[in-house]
Amino acid sequence: MAQTKMERKKFFSTIGFSILGLFALKSFPFGKLFARNSNTKKNKITVKINPDAVSRKSTGVQNG
């Protein structure tokens, strides 16, 4: 009986550590580690529309 209790403790502690380990691995940046080096210095690219631009239909609709 004492032997089974010990095994149960070991079992649950192993599972607990495994789950902690999985979370730790998930947050580890493997992608960045194995990513190919890029030569260009990266700026964050923001897409902003020009508010002064005038849009139109794609077909020939000439106003002028």
Place this chain on the structure above:
Amino acid sequence: MADNKDQNLDVNYWRSFEELNGDVKSLKLKHDEFHEGVTEDFDPEKNLSGISRRKFLALVGASAALAGAGCSDYREKGEIVAYNKKPEEIVIGKANYYSSTCSSCSLACGILIKTREGRPIKIDGNPDHPINKGKICAKGQASILNLYDPSRYQRPTKGNFGFRNDIDWKTVDKEIKNILTTNDGKEIAIVLHKVNSPTAIKVLEEFKNKYPTLKFYYYDLFDDGAKLSAFRKTHGVAALPVIKFEDAKIILALEGDFLGVDGNKLEQGRKFAERRDVDDTKNFSRVYSVEGNLSITGMNSDYRLRLSPVHQYEFVASLLNELILKRNIGGIALDGVAREVVSSVSLDSFASKHDLDKNVLKSLADDLANHRSDVLVFAGSILNEETHILVNLLNEVLGNSKLFSTTEINENLHEYSSKTEIENLVQSMKNGNVKLLIHFDSNPVYHLSKDFDYENALKNVANTVTLCIEENETAALSNYVLPINHNFESWGDASVRNGLFSLLQPVISPLYDTRQKEAILLHWMNDNVDNFDDKQYLNFLKNNWMTNVYPKINSPLTFDRYWNISLHDGVSQAKNKSQINYQFNRAALNSINKPKVSGNYCLTLTENLNIADGRFANNGWLQELPHPISKVTWDNYAAISHQTGKKINLKINDLVEISVHGKTKIFPVVLQPGLANNFINIELGFGRTHCPVIAADVGVNANHLLSKENFGSSNLYDNVTIKKVDGKGTVVTTQEHHNYDEALIQEAHKKRFIIIEGTVNQYLKDPKFVQTRPRHTLKNINKEHEYKDVKWAMSIDLNKCIGCGDCVVGCNVENNIPIVGKDQVGRGREMQWLRIDRYYSGTPENPKINVQPMLCQHCDQAPCENVCPVVATTHSPDGLNQMIYNRCVGTRYCSNNCPYKVRRFNFFNFRDNLKNSYYEQDSISLLHNPEVTVRSRGVMEKCTFCIQRIMDAREEVTRSGIKLKGTDVKTACQEACNTNAIKFGDMNDLESEINRYRNHDLGYVVLEDTNVRPNVTYIAKLRNSHSEEM
């Protein structure tokens, strides 16, 4: 039974030689069930790694959990967050369109920029622009890639000889302003390409007024110099006339590629195609091409003669002799030099001397004489000034002034600099008399002849500034490298014809810390340069339009309304234009001294249709587009004729050393059918040294052969020598890829009816000649699909298709086609869904050429559909052969079964595979069309008939409650084709154009005998020869 027993006794069956020879070991094996060693005791310690089954399963479980945890971010691209404040003009999932002007070259075509969620994704022609009328060339289409190019300079830098540091704009402005305002009398020089923007010209003028020691130096690698100079002499006008190709019954092209690099290809191609209409054969034009190099125009001509460009002068003189002196046409009495030149030659002797077909020449002379005012003689820019003067005289003799517009002219806002001016600049630079040298988006270190010694002179200039978008040879040697906005991030205008003005508007704010180049100069004119106003150039532009453009238009609207309408339309045209009169000036004939011809090899250094002067060398789509004639990709080469190659014992990829006036360079060779003998053609724009990744190590820099004596004239060189050298080139050509005609049968493309052609006279005599070819009718064992509603089909008119490849690039942009690189193209793995097959027939010396766009035929009985083990390729109710990418497991059986070889397999994730994941970077993801899946490795893909556009049209009509029509959808290739060769629509609509083409007398399908029932119909090519025979 007894007989069988006897038979078994007689026959000796054996499975191996050992058994037959009665080998003892073999006989023993027959007795034992198991081979030796199989039943020996199994020891886990010896035979396994010592891991128990339990431990093994535990390890496998742990590995799977580890992999799952580690790969959980594999596809994570970030969160998709809805707009907090949605811009008013954006409807999620719907595209917006903006008019603008292309600045890829100096033709300034009107464009329509398609944007999704604020980012440009596709460029097409502006349908309201009177010149290009809704079409744009491959360079314009592909320029979208330049906007998102990862190699773009992102911020200003300062430094020398490869050591550069980032610098902020404020510091740059202060330092440059200090240099500009230093009163030492030294020159400020701006080196720039042709400027066609009236507002930019005004900025430059005001800059000069502010800094009086400023001088401008204009140059272009291809500048029509000889042609312009000749026209100025003969007609007193320093601009080229607008030609009405659509009114020309006969066109004689003398080394003139009006369907390619000479002039406005879009306008000229459209006008040419208007007179190649099979439904109006009475007005079918006839094209003669006399050229040394095989051009797109030559490919599409009805008659072609090979003649080295150095002999064109004599040829034109012979024609003049024939018309003026022999046939007394034109009513022009020649005297002096002109009489001497013309009377010293004759067409007959010329034909004998140069081994030209006398029958063709006679037909040409007859056509010129009989159709005079309907004949257009078009000379290419590569010819020298004297030849152009003779050509202008020939046009005058023919009296074809009605073919030249009297209300429109191609405008030049400034003159190019002369050779002397550039020499003076270089001398000033060497003497230290230039305090500031600004390269205004130009690259003279790469473009100018080494004879000028510009590169060395640059080292003596204290302050050099290069305004550019990406790395180039000049920027590498400059102190300040200032990044500028891309065309789609810029304000601007253009005027290429009198009375015609177009606008550029930025559809996206600059992606990086860049500025518009005109705005930089404008800011440097301010007394205080501390604060940059990014609206300063917009206000300047608006002011200029209010002062100088608006009054010319005579619009009844207020300026503000007029401005918004002009931005909307993209173009503004003055209604009243003054008449232009062309008067031939006979005094020009005094300068037509015959150029010396050495008798050695002749060389032309010409423009590549897609790479231009090298500015598109970093554009992977354009590099990968097969050359329209040779089908070479990612390279340039020395093109020589088959006979000349035989003489020097050359094969493709042999190396030759070419020497021109003391300069030598080694090039790989391509034997090009149809080239004149003793003639070499090399295209410029390759062999870039300081350039971004894609352009690096591509081709050979032929600019080393340029001579400064030809600056501003033509790149035609005589007295050239060629010598075979050791080594092999690595030219890759796609012309043998995806073959489906049989390799061992000559002219298989004709015998298998892949290409069907005839003549206009043959068609007039027997309209059904295409339909009377041997036909096969096979029984169908499959259940036929029923198409109750719309059934999509396409037709391609081979009379109008010129083989330029604009459709291929249009498709590439629309459908997110990856760029694979030279190495993969060499293995036949190019991913373009549409290819232009080019077939030769006849002899290598005088081939006839046919081009045929080939794409997925969307067969009714597609052989690819039956063989897919996972049903990844299916048939839609509207006739499309569909591809389900996420079902595909990559057996490639479908591609194996496709008779047209139009399926493409992603052997790699090519974005990741090419040049260190160059196209896997963040900015490139903005380029992708969100309506089309981006395919990954292991998946088959092919033309979808732009199903995303079909679905878009379906949604639109469903919303409106109306029926879907075939004309509601235009495929990307159809939209890109400037000759309108491609038609697409619903063949179930009996009144549609596509139905008419599907049932046309000249219509046929390729490989009809396979019974796959393709839905792409080709209209047979007609050559307008004099007889029924070709």
